[in-house]
Amino acid sequence: MILHITLKEKIFSLFFPIGLSKMVFSLLWIVFSIFVLMSGIIIAVLVIVWLERKISASIQQRIGPEYAGLLGTIQALADGIKLFLKENIIPAQGDHWLFNIGPILVLMPVLLSYLVIPFENDAILADFNIGVFFWIAISSIVPLGLLMSGYGSNNKYSFLGGLRAAAQSISYEIPLALSVSSIVLLSNSLSTVDIVQAQSKYGLFSWNLWRQPIGFFTFFIASLAECERLPFDLPEAEEELVAGYQTEYSGIKFAFFYLAPYLNLFVSSLFVTILYLGGWNFSIPFLSILNNFEPIFLITGINDVSRIVAGTIITLIKSYLFLFISMMTRWTLPRIRIDQLLNLGWKFLLPIALGNLLLTISLQLFLL
Structure with missing residues (x-):
């Protein structure tokens, strides 16, 4: 029977011989996993926003975002940066x-x-x-x-x-x-x-x-x-x-x-x-x-x-x-x-x- 070894255990086996403790590696693994997940989520949202704008433009027979990046691919990123820099108004x-x-x-x-x-x-x-x-x-x-x-x-x-x-x-x-x-x-x-x-x-x-x-x-x-x-x-x-x-x-x-x-x-x-x-x-x-x-x-x-x-x-x-x-x-x-x-x-x-x-x-x- 072939035992199943997770990817995390295989990566840990590469770093353990150099003295990296299991607790430290677990903390680093959590930080790395969260970073990868958040990066993937951000990229996915940017793609979804771009796709919706292009698909809606196609349905309405117009062009959609075109100039910010290739075919407007960074338009959503530009909008996000603009919102981040805008003033925060509280009633x-x-x-x-x-x-x-x-x-x-x-x-x-x-x-x-x-x-x-x-x-x-x-x-x-x-x-x-x-x-x-x-x-x-x-x-x-x-x-x-x-x-x-x-x-x-x-x-x-x-x-x-x-x-x-x-x-x-x-x-x-x-x-x-x-x-x-x-x-x-x-x-x-x-x-x-x-x-x-x-x-x-x-x-x-x-x-x-x-x-x-x-x-x-x-x-x-x-x-x-x-x-x-x-x-x-x-x-x-x-x-x-x-x-x-x-x-x-x-x-x-x-x-x-x-x-x-x-x-x-x-x-x-x-x-x-x-x-x-x-x-x-x-x-x-x-x-x-x-x-x-x-x-x-x-x-x-x-x-x-x-x-x-x-x-x-x-x-x-x-x-x-x-x-x-x-x-x-x-x-x-x-x-x-x-x-x-x-x-x-x-x-x-x-x-x-x-x-x-x-x-x-x-x-x-x-x-x-």
């Missing part, structure tokens, strides 16, 4: 504590969600046994930050935007959690790595998409609403609320609100890939079966680094497919009314997600 009559804490509570939970996302079996920052539950629990903090920001701004438009954000999040978090619960029942685990591995046996045919089509449909709509994407951008509807909870913000705090939806959209697309599209596994069953045999890797010379790179590329390709569909949805469908949004969540998605969960439980008990 004189607002609640300064809530006004300053709100953007942090909006951005930090989204960043923490990346801890439990596996890009490959060994490419995960924190492999919790309750990874999916951690994501759902930490994402429920975001509406509190939006509500605090709207209330602390002392602006009626901001306050209405915060109330809408809280109501929308509560309405769609429950169907989303029920959809994820069905996946957990099928995989018998809350770990994101275990959920992906449960879909690795037959490649494309092992995806939870085929076993949970109703759950996938519910998760897709609920994730768009959680990201406040059109047609669910009621909390910041420009025609009604100017910009909602972010009306009074400027500078770096506004940049937090600008980044959070894109980061959340990327997180949602990654979780769609993990939960329903097989994660980092190959879509072709033959190649997926070959991955289970260690001698094949020894013959072909595939090492841990190349395996992680290949798994990351496959994960990102699947995720960007979901991102493209989300962008097409934003620039295709009109914004719905607030009563239609709440009715869709409570009267349509919630019964469907609950029925899907009960059906999954029944089938699981029947197969035992």
Whole structure:
């Protein structure tokens, strides 16, 4: 039997002979992992912003960003630098504590969600046994930050935007959690790595998409609403609320609100890939079966680094497919009314997600 040695243990074996203690190496490994993750997130967000601008321009038959870098590729970076250098304005009559804490509570939970996302079996920052539950629990903090920001701004438009954000999040978090619960029942685990591995046996045919089509449909709509994407951008509807909870913000705090939806959209697309599209596994069953045999890797010379790179590329390709569909949805469908949004969540998605969960439980008990 060939024992599995993680990439971290192999790297540690290279540095341990020169006297580097295990505790020091663990601290350096944490710093290095966080640096790599944050760098990847920043690059991914810049790419997403550029893609959305180019795709929306193509849909509307215009050019889009063109002059800042090759085909406008650094336009998003230029906008970020501009926001960072802008003056930070605080309303004189607002609640300064809530006004300053709100953007942090909006951005930090989204960043923490990346801890439990596996890009490959060994490419995960924190492999919790309750990874999916951690994501759902930490994402429920975001509406509190939006509500605090709207209330602390002392602006009626901001306050209405915060109330809408809280109501929308509560309405769609429950169907989303029920959809994820069905996946957990099928995989018998809350770990994101275990959920992906449960879909690795037959490649494309092992995806939870085929076993949970109703759950996938519910998760897709609920994730768009959680990201406040059109047609669910009621909390910041420009025609009604100017910009909602972010009306009074400027500078770096506004940049937090600008980044959070894109980061959340990327997180949602990654979780769609993990939960329903097989994660980092190959879509072709033959190649997926070959991955289970260690001698094949020894013959072909595939090492841990190349395996992680290949798994990351496959994960990102699947995720960007979901991102493209989300962008097409934003620039295709009109914004719905607030009563239609709440009715869709409570009267349509919630019964469907609950029925899907009960059906999954029944089938699981029947197969035992």
